[in-house]
Amino acid sequence: MLTQHNHIVNEFWIAGVNYKRTDACARGEFAINPEQYNQLLSLAPDFGVKDLFVLSTCNRTEIYGIAETSEHLTNLLCNVCHGNKETFDSLAYVKKGNEAIEHLFKVAAGLDSQILGDFEILGQIKIAVKQAKAKGFINTYLERLLNCVMQSSKSVKTNTELSGGTVSVSFAAVQFIKENVQSINEKKIALVGTGKIGKSTCRNLIHYLDTHNITLLNRTAETAFDMAKELNLKSAPIENLSAEISSSEIIIVSTNAQEPVILKEHLVGCGPKLIIDLSVPCNVDPAAASLPGITLLNVDLLSRIKDETLEKRKLEVPKALNIIEEHIAEFNEWCDMRKHVPVLKEVKNKLKSIHIDAALLQNCFNTKEEVAKEQTIQSVINVLATKMRKYNAPGCHYIEAINDYIAYHA
Numbered sequence: 001m002l003t004q005h006n007h008i009v010n011e012f013w014i015a016g017v018n019y020k021r022t023d024a025c026a027r028g029e030f031a032i033n034p035e036q037y038n039q040l041l042s043l044a045p046d047f048g049v050k051d052l053f054v055l056s057t058c059n060r061t062e063i064y065g066i067a068e069t070s071e072h073l074t075n076l077l078c079n080v081c082h083g084n085k086e087t088f089d090s091l092a093y094v095k096k097g098n099e100a101i102e103h104l105f106k107v108a109a110g111l112d113s114q115i116l117g118d119f120e121i122l123g124q125i126k127i128a129v130k131q132a133k134a135k136g137f138i139n140t141y142l143e144r145l146l147n148c149v150m151q152s153s154k155s156v157k158t159n160t161e162l163s164g165g166t167v168s169v170s171f172a173a174v175q176f177i178k179e180n181v182q183s184i185n186e187k188k189i190a191l192v193g194t195g196k197i198g199k200s201t202c203r204n205l206i207h208y209l210d211t212h213n214i215t216l217l218n219r220t221a222e223t224a225f226d227m228a229k230e231l232n233l234k235s236a237p238i239e240n241l242s243a244e245i246s247s248s249e250i251i252i253v254s255t256n257a258q259e260p261v262i263l264k265e266h267l268v269g270c271g272p273k274l275i276i277d278l279s280v281p282c283n284v285d286p287a288a289a290s291l292p293g294i295t296l297l298n299v300d301l302l303s304r305i306k307d308e309t310l311e312k313r314k315l316e317v318p319k320a321l322n323i324i325e326e327h328i329a330e331f332n333e334w335c336d337m338r339k340h341v342p343v344l345k346e347v348k349n350k351l352k353s354i355h356i357d358a359a360l361l362q363n364c365f366n367t368k369e370e371v372a373k374e375q376t377i378q379s380v381i382n383v384l385a386t387k388m389r390k391y392n393a394p395g396c397h398y399i400e401a402i403n404d405y406i407a408y409h410a
Helices: 007-011 024-028 034-047 070-080 083-089 099-109 122-135 140-159 171-179 198-208 222-231 236-245 284-288 308-314 317-338 340-363 367-391 393-410
Strands: 014-017 052-054 058-067 092-098 189-192 214-218 234-237 250-253 273-277 294-298
Touching: 007 014, 007 099, 014 024, 014 070, 014 099, 034 052, 034 070, 052 070, 052 140, 058 070, 058 140, 070 083, 070 092, 070 189, 070 340, 092 099, 099 122, 099 317, 122 140, 140 317, 171 198, 189 198, 214 222, 214 236, 214 284, 222 234, 234 236, 236 250, 236 294, 250 367, 273 284, 273 340, 284 294
Parallel strands: 189 214, 189 250, 214 234, 250 273, 273 294
Antiparallel strands: 014 058, 014 092, 052 058
8 A cells, every 4th residue: 555655654663452352451451641641751762762642542552653663662651551561562463664554544534443433533543642742752754644644534534424323432331221221210320430431421311311310420529510510410529429329220430540439349238230331441340240230331341232323334444445545645645755855955955056156146136036036946846846756766857957947047
């Protein structure tokens, strides 16, 4: 798919773990929160990495970057996450060059998501890139690649039905409740965590289940209070977690803690409960599932819920792949042009030198003429760039460009 690259393509790596080979708890060992991300970026130069970003979601943790070997990236990642390097290496996939580029395009389009076509991934990539760019880790190559990736993903969204219908992990949770819980309006729901996923889940509960019997809890009480007020719900301080767990039939957890916030002992003797853990790493102690009457679901189990929407999405995969191929070809063309940049700069400098020498001989510098000459030089360079790309013969066109410039002023 990609042909003539400059050497930097072969230094582009991706290493990661995802839902295909790991469960939610294992992925949680390598999840990167914002604080850890900042720490990782500050340490990157010590590991020989200057260009990188990290994508950490409930489905995957992947580090993308330019380095001599993948070890530079994986050593950096494992230096800040909770998991160890040996475990990561045993679970991870590593891709290089063209394969890594194609992987990134597919991830951004939702083709590699746990639920096919999950378009939330694009927003997650943007956040990851923004944080890395703010620290100076998105340079020319990565910036161009990511621009093409974003355009490709948006084109897939616009021109296919790959993201058609309503399917996401949060929606799958609501769908499961709808299909498995009777008299939902009589059931009290405790929603722990009011971040992006929590808010999305809450809105789905209200919209699809037509219930407001929901109590919101969050580490920052004001956030839960404001959201509850907006949606006509109840809120409670996180200190009341045990009491809310005891009095609720359904508990949904979407927190971002590194350790479980709901423990087995919270649920002992509390009766039948449906608990849905949307967090990675898991924020509900898996041992709770052993208690009588406790049904515990996590993101892996929810992702197995299939319906006709997903079957329709599968039919759109070939269209999406064709769109991706077109955008990779565009990126390939840019890469081919990058190898000509030194020659183009040399020719431009030479033409400026010719102009300056001529002006000195004539002892004549005029502002309007200077602007016109600059425009002329750029026009010549643009023509040269086109010919170099088409005919791949920079030496001949070097001389031709100088002749073209002289011809403008003959």
